[in-house]
Amino acid sequence: MLKSSVAALRSIVIVAGLAAGVAVAAQSPSLSMLGRLEPGQWQLRFRDGSPAQQICLKTGRELIQLRHQNSKCSRYVIEDGSDEVTVQYTCRGANYGRTSIRRETGSLAQVESQGIAGGLPFQFTAEARRTGTCR
Known part of the structure; x- marks a missing residue:
């Protein structure tokens, strides 16, 4: 009787542990690395020589x-690391993208993105650097 009670207790502990692991895995990623980038005015310098772009980061x-700034899109986090994140997103009208952001410092990051915007493919890599406060 004692052996069967111990075995039953072990089973309950194992199942509870697995359930707790599933609950932790089901939580949404935080993308906390992005919060470690300093807020303010940032300049994007594109590697292909396109004109630089200014953006206010909050x-x-x-x-x-970046190619779907005013669109409401659903997002799926692929990587949520301490210094790099990758997010895939889908917007209405068959627009979508996949962006990887690598933090070098609080005021310097590397951005790679590709997808479809306005029915046309896009792909770019850029250096993002904080230049001051937002205007």
Whole structure:
């Protein structure tokens, strides 16, 4: 009787541990690395020689959808690391993108993005650097 009670207790502990692991895995990623980028005015310098772009960062998440800034898109976090995040997103009208952001310092990051915007493909890499306060 004692052996069967111990075995039952072990089973309960194992099942509870697995359930706790599933609950932790089901939580949404925080993308906390983006919050470690300093808020303010940032300049994007594109590697292909396109004109530089200015952007005001409040949370760092503005870098995710640079080609779909005013679109409401659903996001799926692929990587949520301490110094790099990758997010895939889908917007209405068959527009989508996948962006990777690598933090070098609080005021310097590397951005790579590709997808479809306005029915046309896009792909770019850029250096994002904080230049001051937002205007």
